[in-house]
Amino acid sequence: MKKKILVVEDEEGLRLFYEEELKAEGYEVLTARNGREAIERLEKERPDLVILDIVMPVMDGMETLGRILGKDRKIPIILNTSYSGYQQDFMSWAADAYITKSSDLSELKRKIKELLERGRNR
Amino acid sequence: MILAGGRGERLYPLTRDRAKPAVPFGGIYRIIDFTLSNCLHSDIRRIFVLTQYKSTSLHRHIQFGWSILSAPLGEFIEAIPAQQRINEHWYQGTADAIFQNIYTLQQEKPDLVLILSGDHIYKMDYRKMITYHIEKGADLTVGAIRMDRKQSQEFGVIEVDNEWKIIGFQEKPEIPRTIPGDPEGILASMGIYVFKTEILVRRLIEDARSESTHDFGRDIIPAMIGKDRVFAFDFRIGDQGGNGYWRDVGTIDAYFEANMDLVSVTPQLNLYDSQWPILTYQSPNPPAKTVLLEEGRVGTALNSVISNGCIISGGSVIRSILSPRVMIHSYAEVEDSILMEGVDVGRYARVRRSIIDKEVHIPQGMKIGFNLDEDVKRFTVTGSGIVVVPKGIRL
DSSP, rough: OOEEEEOOOOOOHHHHHHHHHHHEEEEEEEESSHHHHHHHHHHHOOEEEEEEESSSSOHHHHHHHHHHHHHHHTTTTEEEOOGGGGSSSSGGGGEEEEEEEEEEOOHHHHHHHHHHHHTTTT | EOOOOOOOOOGGGTSSSSOOOGGGTTEEEETTTHHHHHHHHTTTOOOEEETTTTTTHHHHHHHHHSSSGGGTTOOEEEEOOOSSSSSOOOSSSSHHHHHTTTHHHHHOOOOOEEEETTTTTEEEEHHHHHHHHHTTOOSEEEEEEEEEEEGGGGEEEEEEEEBBBBEEEEEEOOOOOOOBBBTTTEEEEEEEEEEEEHHHHHHEEEEETTSSSIIIIIIHHHHTTTTTTTEEEHHHHHHHSSSSOOEEESSSSHHHHHHTTTTTSSSSOOOOTSSSSSOOOOOOOOOOOOEEETTEEEEESEEEEEEEOOOEEEOOOSOOOOOTEEEEEOEEESSSSSEOOOOOTTTEEEEESSEEEETTTEEEOEEESOOHHHHHHHSSOOOOOOOETTTTTOO
């Protein structure tokens, strides 16, 4: 069965870009435009991994990260952001990986693979 | 961060309408006043009180009594109710309570976090523990006190090496590891922790992301032993009373005894230490008063603690604690009892070995604590025969 990835990203262009790239890798891709949508999709569609932007309208990534853990404490989460400063935020330490956004997705893809292989065993 | 969310179920009915830290103690205090006073005297002035169940009374007490710090100097005592920012449950354990407030911790970003319980009565200089923590280069330091081996099932039991490094931790064990050279003693955790903030946050996150009861004693401390530098701190070093006084008052009987200690000639808990006054909130009341000096009708109070606003009018009070605004009418007799704020004892009424909660009016001639078989039909009666009359009851 295809692994399901939830991409949470407010910028439409980027969202499509991740969707295309990850589909090409053989994943099923769900998308959300902000934290609130992400929580809804998480509850309904039970993804295997979440890629989470931080700076978003409606509900930002740090807030969303806490909420996700409140619903599913073991799901792998990758913070994917243009800013490195959020690594100072305590809540960011709860993510399984922190990746600075880049047009080269090789690091992101490698992390996804690694975390999906590890699965829910922490 | 003061954990003040415990239900205090074994103190029922005193905790029917209030959280345990808000339970009155010693006439004018609430249990949490001891921990808060310790903080202030230890120069700790950035304080969060984490509440959840039945917190109205506690919030009001903190607002009325403890709005004494200077916000412009960065000082605060702030009561935070469970905000359900991470999930919609109540706090699942002591560690979860801190984890759920991780955003609050983020705002402050301190170097060290002192975690306390709002449930205990003792006087302690936390500065000594913090200095010790720094000197040991510890990631976590746990306050520890010697207790009798028989009480092991009430405590986290700590095992230390010669340097007081923690090498074992059993949560409420049936068969505890006793103190070397002291087969009747155990080293019990007081639920007082000093953490390096970064280690605290990392361990809380690891715990939050795994199957766990999310409790410091059961989960966090055992997971840290062998991995981090975890030390025990001997309470005797920080004990401001100098006699090892520390009480959990977790049961009605323990609560009763701890109060009754205060009416003895030299109580174990010294409330008269001008170096370490216990602060609280009191509504403005006139001084206590005894009246009537007639044949057979004398207002007396002996071996008792009498708060402001009380009037003992032609009745007698012996070995008892009266909170503010208690009224004792003529020919009434009160012995070995705790009467909370606003209690009114009618003429010829007799009260013995009882705890009467706030604003209860005892009608003329009623007897409480004399016939336990009768009392148990209406009130809570403990194993040792203490009668508890709950708040708001109409007699």
